[in-house]
Amino acid sequence: MDEISWREDGRDQRVRWRSESGAPPPRRVTIADDETRADDAYRLACEGTALLWRGDFQNARQLLNAMARRIDRPPTMARRRKRKEEPSQVQAFHLYRQARAQRARTLAMLLIPFDPGHVIPLRRAPDVQDACTQVYGPDDRPYVTSLRELLGLIGAHEWREKGVPIPALGNDRIHPHYGVFSPVRGEYVDLVAEAPLPPTTKAFDIGTGTGVLAAVLARRGMGRVVATDHDPRALACAQENLTRLDVAKQVEVVQADLFPEGRAGLIVCNPPWLPAKPSSPLEHAVYDPGGRMLHGFLNGLTEHLEPDGEGWLILSDLAELLGLRTRDDLLKLIESSGLEVAGRRDTKPTHPRAADPDDPLHAARAAETTTLWRLRPAR
Incomplete structure (x- = not known):
């Protein structure tokens, strides 16, 4: 395991480094406390120097928020004048991702120490033992991690505890685990809940995540559902949710990686919608490098469908609106996979970003449509 080192009180220190995003330990570390000014912290973080916090925990949170405000300040008039023309949608997308990645790297430079047992040895520190144990497992040795990651763990723990209400399940709740995509954008769930079922009693849910689509299919009367995923966290999350929803007897x-053995009369897949490289393990639910999962699902669909079966591909057109893929590309991929479109159902997203004019990708998000493509072997 990686280690982080620094000098404190005239002595060299070394301890384990934790990062769920896979970030390497910072090479330069300085000590920060309640006297550290936000401008100084921001400057050091931008230069690549991490700040190991020794002050009050709540003051560390305030400092992190102050650093974020400095990053998020709108550009000055001089910077605006330097822009000769507005970027295209695809350029705006890549600029947006670069800015988000730089923002994440900068804010990750504020570090928090841990004693054995996931205990934070700082004033007014919260009890985070349960949240950390859920993600890291038990731990009897000290370590250091970023405050930003810790706050993500705490937020994920709260979502896991209270769950996300799903109208398609009668407002029963799905409880997402850390690192498993939460079904907060419910329009794709509603599409699966409302599309007419083919005449079959067996379905596959490819890339099940939290298990929400498998649960919807089971509640709709599907006699047997096989839900697949390659991520151990997703598998544990899905099993827990399906058991809680009392459909575990119907869902295996x-x-x-993609398909289970055998065939089914209905095969559902909601792959990551954007064909781009994820910048961290937690982004794999959103970004699919080269459209690998989309291609794999379509290319393998015919050999796993029963006669007269259907494959349901749930896909947003955001990638098309951003210039990352064309509609013609998608239709050609469907055709080259030996498939034809039997029908489709469209819906508009209702998430807050779609109505936020300050979002750099607002034009694309406002025009976005999510589609359930009903596919079958070409005849």
Whole structure:
């Protein structure tokens, strides 16, 4: 495991480094406390120097917020004048991702120490033992991690505890685990809840995540559902949710890259919608490098469908609106996979970003449509 080192009180220190995003330990570390000014912290973080916090925990949170405000300040008039023309949608997308990645790297430079047992040795520090144990497992040794990551763990723990209400499940709740995509954008769930079912009693849910679509299919009367995922966290999350929703007898959770063995009359897949490289393990639910999962699902669909079966592909057109893929690209991929479109259902997203004019990708988000493509082997 990686280690982080620094000098404090005239002595060299070394301890384990934790990062769920896979970030390497910072090379330069300085000590920060309640006297550290936000401008100084921001400057050091931008230069690549991490700040190991020794003050009050709540003051560390305030400092992190102050650093974020400095990052998020709108550009000055001089910087605006330097822009000769507005970027295209695809350029805006890449600029947006670069800015978000730089923002994440800068804010990750504020570090928090941990004693054995996931205990934070700082004044007014919260009890985070349960949240950390859920993600890291038990730990009897000290370590250091970023405050930003810790706050993500705390937020994920709260979502896992209270759950996300799903109208398609009668407002029963799905409880997402850390690192598993939360079904907060419910329009794709509603599409699966409302599309007419083919005449079958067996379905596959490819890339099940929290298990929400498998649960919807089971509640709609599907006699047997096989839900697959390759991520151990997703598999554990899905199994827990399906058990809580009392559909575990109908749904089998299987570890697989894509398809399980055999065939089914209905195969559902909601792949990551954007064909771009994720910048951290937690982004794999949103970004699919080269459209690998989309291609794999379409290319393998015919050999796993029963006669007269259907494949349901749930896909946003955000990638098309951003210039990352064209509609013609998608239709050609469907055709080259030996498939034809039997029908489609469209819906508009209702999440807050779609109505936020200050979002750099507002034009694309406001025009976005999510579609359930009903596919079958070409005849």
